[in-house]
Amino acid sequence: MARRPLPRILSTGSAQFARSRELARTQFARSRELARTAGDSASDVLHPLITITRGLRRLAAAGRRRWAETPKDKRGALLFLVASVVLVVALVPYGPLLAVITLMAAAAWQGRDRKPAAPDGPDPSRTERLKALYEALVPYFSAPDDPEPLYSHGGDWEKALPEYEFDATGRVARLLIRYPAYFTDGETQARTRIEHLLTSKAGRGREYHFDWDEEGNELTVSALAPLPTDIAAQRFVTAPGETVLGFTDATRVRRTLPLTHGGQQRDVPPVVWRTGLRSTEPHLLAVGQPGSGTSTLLRSIALQALQHGDVVIVEGGGTGEYACLTGRDGVLAVECGLAGAVASIEWVATETERRLIAVNRARQAGNPPPEDTKRPLWVLLDRPTVFTHLAAADGRKDPQSLLQVPLRHGRAAGITVVVAEQWDALDALGDPVRQHTRARVVLGPATAEQLESVLGAPPHTTPVADTPPGRGYARLGTGPVHRLQVPATPDPYDDATSEAHRQAVLDLLPERTTPMEAEPSPRLTKADPEPEPEPEPVPVEAVVAESS
Numbered sequence: 001m002a003r004r005p006l007p008r009i010l011s012t013g014s015a016q017f018a019r020s021r022e023l024a025r026t027q028f029a030r031s032r033e034l035a036r037t038a039g040d041s042a043s044d045v046l047h048p049l050i051t052i053t054r055g056l057r058r059l060a061a062a063g064r065r066r067w068a069e070t071p072k073d074k075r076g077a078l079l080f081l082v083a084s085v086v087l088v089v090a091l092v093p094y095g096p097l098l099a100v101i102t103l104m105a106a107a108a109w110q111g112r113d114r115k116p117a118a119p120d121g122p123d124p125s126r127t128e129r130l131k132a133l134y135e136a137l138v139p140y141f142s143a144p145d146d147p148e149p150l151y152s153h154g155g156d157w158e159k160a161l162p163e164y165e166f167d168a169t170g171r172v173a174r175l176l177i178r179y180p181a182y183f184t185d186g187e188t189q190a191r192t193r194i195e196h197l198l199t200s201k202a203g204r205g206r207e208y209h210f211d212w213d214e215e216g217n218e219l220t221v222s223a224l225a226p227l228p229t230d231i232a233a234q235r236f237v238t239a240p241g242e243t244v245l246g247f248t249d250a251t252r253v254r255r256t257l258p259l260t261h262g263g264q265q266r267d268v269p270p271v272v273w274r275t276g277l278r279s280t281e282p283h284l285l286a287v288g289q290p291g292s293g294t295s296t297l298l299r300s301i302a303l304q305a306l307q308h309g310d311v312v313i314v315e316g317g318g319t320g321e322y323a324c325l326t327g328r329d330g331v332l333a334v335e336c337g338l339a340g341a342v343a344s345i346e347w348v349a350t351e352t353e354r355r356l357i358a359v360n361r362a363r364q365a366g367n368p369p370p371e372d373t374k375r376p377l378w379v380l381l382d383r384p385t386v387f388t389h390l391a392a393a394d395g396r397k398d399p400q401s402l403l404q405v406p407l408r409h410g411r412a413a414g415i416t417v418v419v420a421e422q423w424d425a426l427d428a429l430g431d432p433v434r435q436h437t438r439a440r441v442v443l444g445p446a447t448a449e450q451l452e453s454v455l456g457a458p459p460h461t462t463p464v465a466d467t468p469p470g471r472g473y474a475r476l477g478t479g480p481v482h483r484l485q486v487p488a489t490p491d492p493y494d495d496a497t498s499e500a501h502r503q504a505v506l507d508l509l510p511e512r513t514t515p516m517e518a519e520p521s522p523r524l525t526k527a528d529p530e531p532e533p534e535p536e537p538v539p540v541e542a543v544v545a546e547s548s
């Protein structure tokens with residue numbers, strides 16, 4: 001269908017409106033130019049006067065200083081000398097005139113601007129870098145029908161990049177970028193393209209933080225210092241119910257923790273995860289590829305949890321990385337076999353129910369929760385999907401199905417579940433685990449899609465070129481995505497562990513209270529028969545602390 005022309009009155013009206021807008025813009029630009037020229041001329045004319053005034057002020061200050069420095073007994077002589085000079089000048093022909101000219105000349109000399117002229121803008125190599133960056137952004141931040149493009153080839157880069165900082169090596173450390181309002185900054189793809197471009201132009205090998213101000217149409221790019229990788233396990237200054245997952249940048253975290261680092265005290269911003277009754281993210285899922293440090297994270301959590309609670313460990317990897325915890329005070333079980341894993345998780349499910357019933361009864365009777373429901377219980381599962389496969393092959397119950405109760409009701413019962421899994425087995429994780437683990441950690445290298453699939457949002461930082469173990473991202477619920485470095489908490493029985501880190505972990509281990517032999521753990525049996533309802537007795541395997 002042919003497009004009908006606009007009614008004449010409308011088309012002429014809009015043309016007139018456009019013309020008058022153009023006229024107003026031209027007039028405004030002209031008056032601004034006029035004002036700037038007038039200002040420049042005024043300062044040119046008044047410059048000598050300003051210099052002389054400044055010089056007179058400096059001479060007067062020097063005179064006052066001289067007077068103050070002169071000892072009191074010599075002030076009379078000085079006064080006499082000045083008076084004689086004034087008298088001679090007054091008597092000499094043209095004396096006063098010559099004196100005024102000399103004074104003005106001295107004032108002009110004193111008042112001259114003695115500051116070395118500051119270099120105008122950054123040095124040429126830096127200007128070139130900024131210009132190159134600007135030119136690279138032109139295709140992304142310009143549109144053919146933009147009447148006043150902020151970005152155009154050979155355009156005014158200083159308007160688009162108003163603030164910049166360089167580091168000691170001459171690379172961009174911080175950059176403020178203005179962009180046109182029509183740039184689709186709400187679209188992840190559009191943002192990613194810009195972030196990718198800036199990362200390569202500002203210098204690879206560093207991590208960058210991108211702060212998009214959608215309201216102001218501004219993007220701030222900051223180069224981030226690498227997170228410290230050698231902070232050893234230690235007692236963190238936290239409240240009960242708080243667990244330090246690792247360390248991050250100060251940009252989004254206000255709090256800092258005093259840490260001992262290389263024999264020195266240092267304040268570092270932590271990522272603190274809150275568990276317990278009021279937690280909005282009562283359970284955690286950590287994902288990574290082999291060797292990325294998820295077992296280390298679980299060990300770090302276990303050492304912190306043991307300060308105030310009990311721990312059950314279920315290890316699917318079968319590498320014996322938690323052997324150091326076996327038989328320690330508060331460690332109810334360290335299970336590496338299928339039967340033991342099933343029995344332990346079954347016991348945890350029963351214990352969850354027991355606690356819930358006891359708490360409800362106490363509430364109904366108007367009493368506080370009983371003491372034996374208050375001690376936090378942690379279930380740490382390293383690669384539980386291994387047991388899922390084994391159980392399927394063996395025709396037995398999937399231990400993951402037993403996790404449903406602690407995951408659903410654990411918060412009210414003081415029970416926290418932490419699951420660590422590898423990327424390739426993520427599909428085998430059941431729905432309850434995915435749904436209820438709202439605290440998320442990704443360690444090691446991962447693609448943007450992988451990060452978003454686990455964290456639920458992309459990080460605002462670029463990936464590091466060479467990811468050290470224990471490096472990754474953390475997100476608590478719907479909060480921001482933090483860069484994360486887990487404290488070095490190695491297996492003290494591993495030969496490759498450095499002596500300092502081994503000692504740090506050994507120092508944190510609780511007393512060994514249960515002999516390593518097959519002996520029932522006193523705590524696992526604690527959930528045994530209460531008057532009503534009767535929880536299932538705990539199977540023998542569940543109370544055997546396996547040695548590996």
Ligand SMILES: Nc1ncnc2c1ncn2[C@@H]1O[C@H](COP(=O)(O)OP(=O)(O)OP(=O)(O)O)[C@@H](O)[C@H]1O
Nearest residue numbers: 289290291292293294295296469470486487488490
């Ligand atoms: N935060 C960390 N700081 C220093 N070293 C770490 C850290 N995390 C892990 N490592 C080291 O990296 C290696 C692998 O760690 P870890 O066993 O925790 O990885 P993983 O993800 O559990 O892999 P796997 O399941 O293959 O054992 C170990 O030598 C460990 O000491």
